Amino acid sequence: EKQPCMPTHPQKPLIIKTGVQFTTKVRLLVKLPEVDYQLKVKTTFDKDLPPGRVSRQFFILTNNTKVMDIEDYSNGCLSVEFRHLLKEKKYINGTKGNEGLLSVTEELHSLSFEACFTVQGLTIDLETCSLPLVVISNVSQLPGGWASVMWYNLLTDEPRNLAFFGNPPRATWSQLSEVLSWQFSTFAGRGLNKEQLTMLGEKLLGQHASCNDYQVSWSKFSKENIPGKPFSFWMWLDSILELIKKHLLPVWNENYIMGFVSKEMERTLLKDREPGTFLLRFSESHLGGITFTWVEHNDNGEVKFNSVEPYTKNRLSALPFADIIRDYKVISDGVVPENPLKFLYPDIPKNEAFGRLYNSQPSKVHPYIASTLIPISELPNNTSSASPSCQSPEPPMTPGEFDMLSEQLCFDIDNMSSPYSE
């Protein structure tokens, strides 16, 4: 009869961070025959939780009781919106319930909402309850928490199976790939195409990916590390999603980022192309990195591939990616630097593709010469930059006369002591 709406991280519902406010809304879907008194709703966190089920316990710090109100003029429903704050209970006497088996982001919780009223002598109890929730304490746990929310909602219709991750079911690749693409379309505005999903499938499953019924375990999806890498499949994929959201949105939405291509496929695609043809690919070795690979011909006519060191969020926040592509230069032993990027695969002239996305630069702070950063790769051929021998330089300026003044001052801020006692 009542319908709860769920808490919200920016775009990530069903995940609650302790100490950060979240809102919930409860609506009464039946119309009550004139209730002339106030209908109170009470929120409880983890009501009726079987003891020992979870290792952490939480409570609602803010008001947990509120009176329902008429929602709006059109439907006349009663509803109430809470603004809650969650805090962890300090484990009284050392014992955390359920030890160790599950990670915090696999531990499921719930919010309950209750109301009670009497009508014509009849007492009616209303109660409803949220979908399973994940409680985190730091945004660094958000990717893990979101993986849990996705897995749960993908694989069960049960409204409240809090033991789900005690023995989580597998997902077929067909189910999972759909959700992954949906992540990209929801959070980055464009989903994944067949080729991109195939690459992801092979990465996760090896050659079985061709078979859509092949199953992926929860562990493989988000818990165990990719062989040889210090992160799991989902951590890797989510880091890319974050990179797109913050730094690559227009380029991604124009479909200029092939992104998920194996290195073999990359070479196959580029090898017969015009020299200077490049494509954009996400790093598989580091979290949240993007690189470009271009093809060129050696002096002896051989095909050669180059990739830059992947750009990560730090670099991209100093310089937008489109500008990097525009300005990238390779300098080889003192020769006039050259931008090797000419055509976006398959054959779009670079400026035709990215022209609209460049940032107009010259800032014109008047007395000054405008300056910008440009990305550059220096190819080693000879040692052109003679590194100077490290003679200790003499300080050229007049020596400061005030360096040692602090003792003369009447207060001693450095030591935090007050000046008038001792």
Added chain:
Amino acid sequence: EKQPCMPTHPQKPLIIKTGVQFTTKVRLLVKLPEVDYQLKVKTTFDKDLPPGRVSRQFFILTNNTKVMDIEDYSNGCLSVEFRHLLKEKKYINGTKGNEGLLSVTEELHSLSFEACFTVQGLTIDLETCSLPLVVISNVSQLPGGWASVMWYNLLTDEPRNLAFFGNPPRATWSQLSEVLSWQFSTFAGRGLNKEQLTMLGEKLLGQHASCNDYQVSWSKFSKENIPGKPFSFWMWLDSILELIKKHLLPVWNENYIMGFVSKEMERTLLKDREPGTFLLRFSESHLGGITFTWVEHNDNGEVKFNSVEPYTKNRLSALPFADIIRDYKVISDGVVPENPLKFLYPDIPKNEAFGRLYNSQPSKVHPYIASTLIPISELPNNTSSASPSCQSPEPPMTPGEFDMLSEQLCFDIDNMSSPYSE
């Protein structure tokens, strides 16, 4: 008899930020003849404050009572260390005490510590109290708060004149310049020399600076804006101090930053120097910026000065300043770019001065070509970069097939509603 030490921001004592823990320490300086019971100390914020004196009221959220302990084995003093947290009282019924006259960073507060014990039938009350404190709610108020702490402690020896900023005294330039230099030596490791202080004095006082007895008002120092600028003298100076602390420490400590030089002086110094001689100067027009100015000769032999657009913390966190100096290039109309910086004023070869401070770059992530950002200025001569007409590019890649999938999914995370009702 007891001596309180004061709360502490990173290096900034006497400033407390609400919601952030601070520590205080109280020591008993007399040795008590065998006190065999526990000596309790109680902390009170703004004890005995004349009502209406301050506009905001605060209270200590954490434990305010603690038992003294023997400090260490050498001196046997009793002492106690508190870890406090301050919170603002919500003004009951709208009335804030003292309205508007003072800004929050001019409002002075205090912490009191009390203890009481009986010895040989004699009851003794001990009480001590901190120097005036400034309470802020955000680090953005730290510079203003620190200005107050400096001004107070520079100009009065009174231990507790909380009305100080009702009518703050002036400082002589001789006093003030000493404190300013001391700020730099304390927080950046090197103070200010005579030339730098002269420039600051002229900036603050005009030509009166030559007279050390000339007085500076509190308002001029930190409240009113520099004519034509949207910030006060101290805000400007503090922004530079922060810039040094975070991005220029080694360069500053090597005394390579002249920093505070008027543009006239700059030209006087550089005009007779070797072309390519440069000096480093802080921006006077923007907060927290540093620029370099170099001298060169025109084709017709005229002396010419150039300055880059000042680097601020954002740029400097993408690229360390020493590397900027090493790599800076001017590109003029397609010609091979050139680094115009040759000698640090007066005549130190650039690499001799900065060689040790360069960051060794090549990162060697193996399959990739290393890449770095370099700072570049493009001088307009002709229009060399033909901006492409913005034809809307055709998307070249296979169109995504999954873009519109989200409706088919069984849960609707985007709307935050639960999937199983409605």
Added chain:
DNA sequence: ACAGTTTCCCGTAAATGC
């Protein structure tokens, strides 16, 4: 020693108050 987890708190952005 260490990994998983939480706490701490700066610094930016948004909200609030005046």
Added chain:
DNA sequence: TGCATTTACGGGAAACTG
């Protein structure tokens, strides 16, 4: 409306805790 001040909270790092 604009300015002063506070709140909110992401994100990096330190502290905690088994």
